[in-house]
Amino acid sequence: MVTTALTTRRAPARGTTTGPARRAHRTRLLHWIAVHAVALAAALFFVLPFVFVWLTSVMSDAQAMSGALWPHEWHWSNYLTVFETPGFLDWWKNSLLYAGLGTLFTVCSAVPVAHALATFRFRGRRTALLLVISTMMLPPQVIVIPMYLVWAQQLHLAGSLWPLILPMAFGDAYSIFLLRQFLLTIPREYLEAAKVDGCGELRTLLKIIVPMARPGIAAVALFQFFFCWNDYFGPQIYAAQNPASWTLSLGLESFKSAHSVNWNLTMAATLLVMAPVMVVFFFAQKAFVEGVTLTGVKG
Amino acid sequence: MASTALAPPALRRKRRRERLRTLGFLSPWLVGFPVFFGYPLIATVYFSFMHYNQIEAPEFVGLRNWTYVLTQMPLLGPALWNTLWLVVVMVALRVVFGLGIGLLVTKIKTGAGLFRTAFYLPYLAPPVAATVAFVFLLNPGTGPVNGLLGALGIPAPAWFNDPAWAKPSLVVLSLWGIGDLMVIFVAALLDVPREQYEAAELDGAGSWGKFRYVTWPSLTPIVLFAVVTGVVQTMQYYTQALVAGKLASGVSIGPGTVIQPGYPDHATLTVPQLVYSLGFQNFNTGAACVLSLVLFVLAMAVTTLLLRKRAGLLRAED
Numbered sequence: 001m002v003t004t005a006l007t008t009r010r011a012p013a014r015g016t017t018t019g020p021a022r023r024a025h026r027t028r029l030l031h032w033i034a035v036h037a038v039a040l041a042a043a044l045f046f047v048l049p050f051v052f053v054w055l056t057s058v059m060s061d062a063q064a065m066s067g068a069l070w071p072h073e074w075h076w077s078n079y080l081t082v083f084e085t086p087g088f089l090d091w092w093k094n095s096l097l098y099a100g101l102g103t104l105f106t107v108c109s110a111v112p113v114a115h116a117l118a119t120f121r122f123r124g125r126r127t128a129l130l131l132v133i134s135t136m137m138l139p140p141q142v143i144v145i146p147m148y149l150v151w152a153q154q155l156h157l158a159g160s161l162w163p164l165i166l167p168m169a170f171g172d173a174y175s176i177f178l179l180r181q182f183l184l185t186i187p188r189e190y191l192e193a194a195k196v197d198g199c200g201e202l203r204t205l206l207k208i209i210v211p212m213a214r215p216g217i218a219a220v221a222l223f224q225f226f227f228c229w230n231d232y233f234g235p236q237i238y239a240a241q242n243p244a245s246w247t248l249s250l251g252l253e254s255f256k257s258a259h260s261v262n263w264n265l266t267m268a269a270t271l272l273v274m275a276p277v278m279v280v281f282f283f284a285q286k287a288f289v290e291g292v293t294l295t296g297v298k299g
Numbered sequence: 300m301a302s303t304a305l306a307p308p309a310l311r312r313k314r315r316r317e318r319l320r321t322l323g324f325l326s327p328w329l330v331g332f333p334v335f336f337g338y339p340l341i342a343t344v345y346f347s348f349m350h351y352n353q354i355e356a357p358e359f360v361g362l363r364n365w366t367y368v369l370t371q372m373p374l375l376g377p378a379l380w381n382t383l384w385l386v387v388v389m390v391a392l393r394v395v396f397g398l399g400i401g402l403l404v405t406k407i408k409t410g411a412g413l414f415r416t417a418f419y420l421p422y423l424a425p426p427v428a429a430t431v432a433f434v435f436l437l438n439p440g441t442g443p444v445n446g447l448l449g450a451l452g453i454p455a456p457a458w459f460n461d462p463a464w465a466k467p468s469l470v471v472l473s474l475w476g477i478g479d480l481m482v483i484f485v486a487a488l489l490d491v492p493r494e495q496y497e498a499a500e501l502d503g504a505g506s507w508g509k510f511r512y513v514t515w516p517s518l519t520p521i522v523l524f525a526v527v528t529g530v531v532q533t534m535q536y537y538t539q540a541l542v543a544g545k546l547a548s549g550v551s552i553g554p555g556t557v558i559q560p561g562y563p564d565h566a567t568l569t570v571p572q573l574v575y576s577l578g579f580q581n582f583n584t585g586a587a588c589v590l591s592l593v594l595f596v597l598a599m600a601v602t603t604l605l606l607r608k609r610a611g612l613l614r615a616e617d
Binding site for chain 2: 035045049050052064065069109110112115117122128132135139140143144146169176201205226230233252253263273277278281292293
């Protein structure tokens with residue numbers, strides 16, 4: 001619709017165009033060119049790193065060291081070599097375990113809490129909400145030391161991913177807040193109608209709220225999945241001692257050390273770590289953008 | 300109406316049922332908050348007065364950890380300075396750049412979807428992967444960026460390997476991942492009522508006047524939001540600085556290995572990195588807890604200061 005503006009503006013026959021109109025047309029054309037030139041330059045800044053990384057990932061060892069931009073020969077087998085690196089498949093397995101279970105636990109615990117904070121009237125509701133918000137503000141470094149001591153010394157679970165996964169069954173502040181903001185947009189009349197029909201609270205939640213809040217839940221789930229997938233600090237604290245529990249973040253960081261010369265393999269591994277994120281984004285663009293805007297504008 | 304007609308015992312039963320229902324729905328958080336937030340916060344304060352090496356029993360030492368961290372600890376100065384530098388420069392540039400890209404996106408007419416995706420995608424790249432990629436791209440010897448700059452005859456810096464350029468390199472990496480801010484700004488820009496632009500136009504406002512008197516006033520809450528969340532995030536800045544320092548130093552190490560963080564020349568050492576190395580490498584639990592509390596107090600002070608100016612941010616709760 002907007003794109004056609006330029007072509008329709010060109011439509012009037014040459015003879016009928018008056019001087020000022022032609023000038024206006026020209027400034028508009030120049031404006032269009034200027035905006036798109038700037039956009040193109042900006043796009044290069046965002047896209048070129050991906051392109052360079054990908055080109056390097058299919059170079060030979062020697063060429064990757066040379067600062068060359070274009071591969072002489074295309075070594076697609078680099079990707080196979082990465083997968084054959086000891087540990088690489090385990091890192092994938094661990095990342096999937098952490099991100100998969102973490103997301104499941106977060107959604108299951110955040111939905112009822114967010115629902116209560118959004119719709120129930122009870123004493124201390126405001127305080128509870130403020131506590132949730134303040135949890136979001138707290139740097140993770142502040143509480144990590146005592147938590148680590150509990151997991152390591154009392155529960156003997158350090159060296160695994162469980163200290164990261166299990167707490168997610170008890171509500172993640174960020175997800176609770178995001179979902180609550182989303183649930184506020186559901187008209188209360190639906191809840192009252194359900195009540196009149198004799199629907200219990202739990203049934204109302206599962207049969208009415210959850211289906212209506214599906215976009216919000218999808219956004220929370222996506223965010224949590226990528227938070228876990230991208231997390232480095234958590235796995236570094238709890239899983240680093242035990243290479244069998246390493247996630248892709250930990251593995252990728254040490255990958256470069258193990259292949260100290262092979263930038264090509266390192267870049268191939270980097271792309272393999274990014275790949276799932278990019279693929280999911282293309283299928284779930286809407287939920288992503290919705291989630292970001294929701295947190296941003298309402299946050 | 301119905302409730303007033305209820306006999307007192309029935310009313311009480313109803314109230315109790317409602318309370319139980321609320322408690323039931325809140326139960327995950329009611330358990331999680333004290334266990335994973337309240338307890339460790341109190342324990343951090345407790346350990347800040349203890350000498351504890353995680354082997355022998357904790358021993359009360361009064362304010363010794365506090366005076367040690369605040370007056371004698373090596374590297375506190377560089378860590379505080381780097382964190383402050385990043386908070387000021389990175390947050391300011393991110394807001395300006397994010398707003399710029401947001402404005403650009405709303406003006407693009409051809410291929411808008413493609414441009415938007417291109418601007419957004421890097422935000423999703425896992426931080427470790429993005430950092431590894433940037434250490435390679437900006438590598439002074441083997442990186443394509445300096446290859447390109449060299450071919451153009453532009454003198455290229457040593458990026459992550461030069462103390463003066465290491466932090467600016469981290470800023471470049473962070474600007475690359477501006478996608479989240481861009482989306483927020485675009486949403487806010489599209490929310491500005493078009494009539495206001497038309498009114499301003501009638502008053503003879505040019506593009507600057509329209510930005511100054513229409514766009515900017517309606518954006519200020521979003522800018523404040525971006526600044527506050529940016530400050531909080533940057534005070535926790537950890538992964539990218541640590542990974543960049545480790546990789547650029549070229550030392551053959553894996554996670555958990557003891558190295559002096561902040562390569563080159565402590566230029567990338569941030570406060571959270573210092574907390575980690577105190578607590579998990581030097582096993583000086585007391586000092587690590589003191590430093591993390593300092594970080595907490597600083598973060599709280601900055602956010603309340605910023606929010607005091609505009610309470611509007613918390614209005615969202617009603």
